[in-house]
Amino acid sequence: MKTPSLPDLRAFVMVSKLESFAAAAQALHLSQPALSRRVAGLEEVLGVRLLDRTTRSVALTSAGRRFLADIGQVLGDLDRSIMGLHDVARLEAGDVTIGCIFSVVHHFLLEVIGTFREQHPRVMVRLVEESGDEVLASVKSGQADFAISYTGMHDPDVEFTALLKEPFVLACRPEHPLAGRRTVRWEDLGDHPYALVSHESRIRFLIDQALERVGRLPRPVCEVRHVSTLIGMVETGLAVAVVPQLTLPNAPAPVVGVRLEQPVITRTVGMLRRRGRSLSPAAEALAGILLGAIRARNKALGRTRARRS
Template sequence: MGVNFDLNDLQAFRAVVEKGTFRKAAEAVNISQPALSRRIEKLEEALGVRLFERTTRSVTLTTVGRVFAQSAEQLLDDLDMALLGIRDVSTSRLGHVTIACVPSVAYYFLPGVIASYHARFPRIRVKLLDASANEVLSAVISGEADFGVSFMGSQEANIEFKVLLQERFVAACRRDHPLARKKRVSWNELYQHEYVSVDKTSGNRLLLDQALSGLAPHPASVCETRHVTTMLGLVEAGLGVAAVPSMAMPPAGHHLLTSVPLIEPAVRRRVGLIRRRGQQLTPAAQQFYQTILDAKRAGAALSRGALSRGARTENGRARK
């Protein structure tokens, strides 16, 4: 039998399998929905079988379609791996990888990694989902993201959590604030001043509520936000102080903001790579995943983040 379909048809088929609808699949491969439908019809005609059962509400694989999906996935992955492994050839290969990441890590940790990855694979498109820790976890579990970088997920049975670094919470304050002159600040001292906080939808809020459950009740915050970066803007505007992960703080020497270690207790969060347990990443995603691990070992990508401000690595040794 002659081969009457091409790589684009297989990619369209895989997109429908992954996304579950023709509309979402068309968006994923950057073509119109009618064009995607024609590719699927062409593939079905070439194979002489129906790959999908279609209704007005859903698209599901037929029995033959499920068998073919496994073979098509392996074929595309093998091709991707071969192209990614050949220098110069990879520059002509179009692909994509989607990473979900909490905003503080996205800003201070990933730029160097993305730059390194882009230098090696300039034609692979990187999509970054910067979202709350809960949303990052959901994106990984649902398959919307290939993998994630977050501080939540280590307790999930179906999630593999690989630690990248450990950072502590610090008091963020203006340089003209009374707390800025201290070497360390207890949580009770912090709450004696007006402060801003993240709301109950935040993963950081959940972590802090659990760690500080033994403290005496404290006054409500002046303002609640959903993101740490917004909270720092409020601190800079003079609305109060805030407890933030050290990675979220601007580099040392910022003209308005500074940080002071929080104690009694010292609260830390572990930041790590999260992926579905047993999941086989696409070659493009696997290369990005490995780039992060390589950067961690080299220490280059972490230099802008928590480790350069006194946080500790997973084995407890401080980096200077």
């Protein structure tokens, strides 16, 4: 069965609404013979007369009235859907979902979201703040448009774009004996109570992997599941802690970070997206702002290191 064309359906609706071929032809920017051919073609495809025509009037048949009631609603829904897509494409509507590890949210993502909201106030932003593995899962499942994490670099279903290399540091209070140093060796931790995340954390895996060739190290006095708990222990003076640099609270929190060396341990934080999948206009715009902010941050850090050296 041949399917009616959309222009033929719109022609029929316009003639029915205006009750005039001449007026409908003008509204649709068609010649009157062309409009008549469209309506006649529609009636031929459907096998039923929709309009009764005389030299002075146009009237719907009973079949035409039933069909107009049905098709009018369908075309209205279609037009609203098209307008909605145009709004999404122009970033005047829609939403975007970002997966993000906890440490990145407060250090630069909130500022990025603020910039995006200033430019596109009608687009809603959702955050999925979870651990690295859960953030990776949110991208692979399609829950998040893209994500910021340190996991997924070698996952075949994910495109990983490196953004920054983050060192691990010793977190301690400003008055701690190690706080004034530029760097601290791992072996120095034996003189002070220190804490680590447990083996359930991927952060601990990175630490253990890097320290395999170091030999026996001082045993931590405490292991916890979450880095936020480690920071809390440092703030109260219970212990110093080994954490990624971005997990340190912003000033004026009573915690400072001293870079660890021998060995230096880092993790690469990057942008994750599903391989072979395009981003929505909103996600593309937000990702662009994020990449620009990271590039500016890395450039500023490079200038700072150059001055120190």
